[in-house]
Amino acid sequence: MEFYLKCSLKTSANPAAAKAAVETIMNQAETGLLAKGAPAGEGAKIKSWSLDDNRIHIELTSGKHVRVHDALMRLKKSISEALGKEKIGVRGVEVEKFTIVVSSAHDLKNKTIPYVKSVFFDEIQKILCLELDVGEAEMKNQVPDRILTLIEDKLEQGDYGAKAEHWNLLWESEDRPFSYTADPTEDMLKLGWLKRGSGRGQWIHGPVSTKLFRTFEKIVVDEILNPLGYNEMIFPKMVMWDIWKHSGHAKGIYPEIYYVCPPKTRDPAYWEDVMDYYKVTKEVPVELIKTKIGDPIGGMCYAQCPPCWGFFQGETISKDSLPIAVFDRSGTSHRYESGGIHGIERVDEFHRIELVWIGTKEQVVETTQKLHERYMHIFNDILDLKWRKAWVTPWFMAQEGIAGIAADEVTGTTDYEAPLPYRGKDGEWLEFQNVSINGDKYPSGFNVKCQTGEQLWSGCSGVGLERWTATFLAQHGLDPDNWPAEFKKRFGEMPKIVKFL
Numbered sequence: 001m002e003f004y005l006k007c008s009l010k011t012s013a014n015p016a017a018a019k020a021a022v023e024t025i026m027n028q029a030e031t032g033l034l035a036k037g038a039p040a041g042e043g044a045k046i047k048s049w050s051l052d053d054n055r056i057h058i059e060l061t062s063g064k065h066v067r068v069h070d071a072l073m074r075l076k077k078s079i080s081e082a083l084g085k086e087k088i089g090v091r092g093v094e095v096e097k098f099t100i101v102v103s104s105a106h107d108l109k110n111k112t113i114p115y116v117k118s119v120f121f122d123e124i125q126k127i128l129c130l131e132l133d134v135g136e137a138e139m140k141n142q143v144p145d146r147i148l149t150l151i152e153d154k155l156e157q158g159d160y161g162a163k164a165e166h167w168n169l170l171w172e173s174e175d176r177p178f179s180y181t182a183d184p185t186e187d188m189l190k191l192g193w194l195k196r197g198s199g200r201g202q203w204i205h206g207p208v209s210t211k212l213f214r215t216f217e218k219i220v221v222d223e224i225l226n227p228l229g230y231n232e233m234i235f236p237k238m239v240m241w242d243i244w245k246h247s248g249h250a251k252g253i254y255p256e257i258y259y260v261c262p263p264k265t266r267d268p269a270y271w272e273d274v275m276d277y278y279k280v281t282k283e284v285p286v287e288l289i290k291t292k293i294g295d296p297i298g299g300m301c302y303a304q305c306p307p308c309w310g311f312f313q314g315e316t317i318s319k320d321s322l323p324i325a326v327f328d329r330s331g332t333s334h335r336y337e338s339g340g341i342h343g344i345e346r347v348d349e350f351h352r353i354e355l356v357w358i359g360t361k362e363q364v365v366e367t368t369q370k371l372h373e374r375y376m377h378i379f380n381d382i383l384d385l386k387w388r389k390a391w392v393t394p395w396f397m398a399q400e401g402i403a404g405i406a407a408d409e410v411t412g413t414t415d416y417e418a419p420l421p422y423r424g425k426d427g428e429w430l431e432f433q434n435v436s437i438n439g440d441k442y443p444s445g446f447n448v449k450c451q452t453g454e455q456l457w458s459g460c461s462g463v464g465l466e467r468w469t470a471t472f473l474a475q476h477g478l479d480p481d482n483w484p485a486e487f488k489k490r491f492g493e494m495p496k497i498v499k500f501l
């Protein structure tokens with residue numbers, strides 16, 4: 001990897017008066033200024049420098065240590081001091097050429113990258129040459145470093161063939177016969193348990209399917225949350241960009257967010273023309289409305305746990321408060337899912353119980369283990385499911401568009417999956433929930449510290465109620481007489497169904 005920078009420092013007057021001082025700085029730089037922080041001999045190098053009547057021209061090269069833009073800032077600081085003594089000021093930096101060369105087996109697919117003027121792939125030398133379009137501000141703000149990281153991620157994604165999901169079987173329950181093999185959503189519609197909402201991937205749950213959701217929720221409360229001491233919180237459901245910047249979601253969830261825009265003003269007079277248009281035409285003037293709403297402030301709840309970190313952000317948590325175990329079930333999550341008509345197993349608006357636990361690495365690993373044990377009890381002894389667990393790409397990496405698995409063998413996501421008999425013997429299994437150890441990602445992302453100074457870790461688990469319902473009914477059918485006794489007794493009486501004529 002090689003960085004190259006050709007630039008000049010603009011001076012308020014002819015720098016000739018300080019030539020000797022500049023010469024000394026340049027001569028000592030490679031063993032001093034530009035070597036600091038780099039392994040021996042791997043600092044930045046000065047390829048050339050010269051003075052003219054109001055500029056100091058500099059050419060720099062570097063490897064990945066003391067990169068040329070950092071090297072320039074160091075030189076600029078020291079030259080400014082020297083020029084200052086001659087009452088000459090440095091008036092900024094002009095970049096003539098900034099290139100980064102990295103070795104690469106193949107070209108980049110998408111070459112439009114912010115602040116990148118051109119991308120050239122040399123097939124023979126197997127190198128990728130990037131020409132950047134950056135100024136002093138971008139160099140100070142480490143934009144070249146982020147561009148390099150982005151390129152390395154893209155090249156790696158290319159190797160994985162985009163999003164190759166990682167999947168390793170951990171455990172599978174006993175096989176069991178399935179007496180019911182129809183699509184539960186179809187039968188729920190026929191029986192009037194639910195109806196499609198008017199929104200894409202949206203459902204209206206009648207009393208029966210709602211009671212199913214609430215029974216699953218009650219099982220989670222009675223079998224997990226109360227016994228393990230989880231306290232309920234209410235996480236915000238409209239998520240601001242700032243949260244997703246800290247959680248990492250701002251790197252990759254744009255294709256699936258339901259965006260939220262505020263009105264430009266709440267003054268009714270401003271909206272009168274919209275109201276009049278509707279009253280006269282009975283049509284909502286969407287084009288007109290688009291001119292009257294502000295920029296998106298964020299989006300509807302997507303991963304459910306990120307907004308809870310606003311509660312801990314910037315704090316130091318006392319040792320005796322750890323481990324923290326909380327959950328949220330205060331509202332819906334929204335994802336602009338893939339097209340096509342799905343049953344309730346894949347919806348745009350869904351209901352999830354999100355568990356979050358925070359502590360030292362040991363506490364988080366122990367809490368996670370206890371959770372897996374409780375889920376094992378629920379799925380085997382109460383819901384009597386056929387199901388399995390698999391170690392997969394951590395959910396937070398997948399949501400940042402990164403494939404592969406986490407660095408250490410502890411951080412990662414366990415997907416809970418079940419077969420849906422109506423999909424047939426080789427049908428795709430459905431992920432009905434997951435449990436993740438998220439490592440230090442969120443405490444670091446939100447700057448949350450522990451009184452003892454140990455690195456905080458966290459975990460989370462998303463219980464999808466549509467997914468539990470789809471799985472449970474797909475395997476047991478809609479007739480309560482065929483439901484496992486342990487579930488049936490918790491469900492109780494079937495609610496009165498609204499009859500449509």
Ligand SMILES: Nc1ncnc2c1ncn2[C@@H]1O[C@H](COS(=O)(=O)NC(=O)[C@@H](N)CO)[C@@H](O)[C@H]1O
Nearest residue numbers: 303346347350395432433434461462464466467
């Ligand atoms: N489109 C969807 N429809 C129904 N349920 C969904 C949908 N997307 C996710 N879920 C539910 O939410 C669970 C967790 O979603 S996840 O993206 O895998 N993981 C996260 O977002 C983590 N924050 C844990 O919730 C899934 O296992 C599933 O049960």
Ligand SMILES: [Zn+2]
Nearest residue numbers: 303305460461
């Ligand atoms: Zn989560």
